Amino acid sequence: MSTKEVTPRKTALVVGANGVIGRNLIEYLEQLPDWDIIGLSRRGGETNSRVRYVAVDLLNEKDTQEKLGNLTEVTHIFYAAYQDRPTWAELVPPNLAMLVNVVNAIEPISFSLQHISLMQGYKVYGAHLGPFKTPARETDAYHMPPEFNVDQQQFLEKRQLGTNWTWSALRPSVVCGFALGNPMNLAMVIAIYASISKELKLPLRFPGKPGAYNSLLEMTDAGLLARATVWAATDERCANQAFNITNGDLFRWNELWPKIAAYFDLELAPPLQMSLEVIMADKEPLWKAMVERHELVNNAYKDVSSWRFGDFVFSWDYDFFADGTKARRYGFHDFIDTEAMFLNIFEDLRQRKVIP
Structure with a gap:
């Protein structure tokens, strides 16, 4: 009799499901047989056999708690939500609040939570401010705030201490795909x-x-980024690490x-x-x-x-x-x-x- 090992099912909570990053991540996860998928966005989406969509206002703490309060099965949070604002300083409060509201809603109820994946970008390196050190590396010093990407990562770093889950931060260049x-x-x-x-x-x-x-x-292809995101979230070598993810040319x-x-x-x-x-x-x-x-x-x-x-x-x-060799050293070789x-x-x- 076969004693074939059964892969335990995982449940992805994709936050920002209708954006170019979230949409392509869901399309990739749909190809993987051992994932259940929940997509979050303000507009919601059309639920199918693989993906359940939830319409939620993540800036509203009460709405977030109500809509996410029964998602006890979540094992992986893939955070790719973004709220645009006119100035760098104005970007910080909403973009930090949405992440905090999601983690506050899921972490206390999901005892099988394994990983939180954070989508960042080259703003971490000050690329949006003017000429910056190239190639940028994950070990480069932070720049003078305000910078919501940094605030989000520091929130996860502090929140993760003493827990059973890990985090990863993905840093793509300009992401290109359909949305x-x-x-x-x-x-x-x-x-x-x-x-x-x-x-x-x-x-x-x-x-x-x-x-x-x-x-x-x-540039960073959205499909390549999706594969890298799932890799970093499921390979234990990537625990609590940041990775530049680019096409490779x-x-x-x-x-x-x-x-x-x-x-x-x-x-x-x-x-x-x-x-x-x-x-x-x-x-x-x-x-x-x-x-x-x-x-x-x-x-x-x-x-x-x-x-x-x-x-x-x-x-x-x-x-x-940026320098993309860290991801390759840790095992991701797509280009x-x-x-x-x-x-x-x-x-x-x-x-x-x-x-x-």
Whole structure:
């Protein structure tokens, strides 16, 4: 008789289930047979045989306790929620409060809690403030606050002492993948900008700062990040560690931008610095006409355009990359070609009838 070992089931609580990170993490977990999945977001979602969605306002402590108070089966919290605010200081209270509310609701009732995974980014290294030390390493010193990524990690470090669960912090670069209504979605920014340029019979111009066209950057594919996140949450070597997670290659826009133009069958014109948030503000009527003419899915203009974030990324006139070798030393070896990543996402958006 076979004495085949049965893998114990795990239950993932994915916080921020509709964002580009959370959505792709859920898609990956759905492929793994030993995971049950609960997705949290403000909008909720359509529950299926593998994923149960819960609509919750994580800024409301009472609502969080009520909606999460019976989730005693949770073994892993994957925290990828984010609330946008106009200034760095204003980002701290809501983004720290949401994490605290989730942990306060789950930890006391889930006796089988094994791990809390925290999604961070290069803000830990001060990358958003200006030129920073590259390659950035997980051991680099923190910068002058405010910085919610650091506050969140320090909260977990203190909370974890004396408990049976561990934490990990994932630090991707700009995350690219499919998601709608996301304030930080660079691939969608480029796809919509290129599609509107084509509709207006214009060449494709890089809109960022002049120096940004030549800077050295890296990206993180959302699918690769999902695999890394589950790896770090389930490999005991990764307990209480932070990891930079990137595609594994570097690029400059001056080399990649012409290839993006070619994909959209557009002529290339010299870069011209312009604020996408400003010049694309009046394009909603044009977008609605494009949706009708090309028979696209009727997505609202605000859900497909993240112009403010595009301006932010295209303003980096300094090198923007980190050292990804720690994850490889600990056992994660996945990589992806960044050019292929962008073209695959654009093709996916076409297949989904998001863009013409």
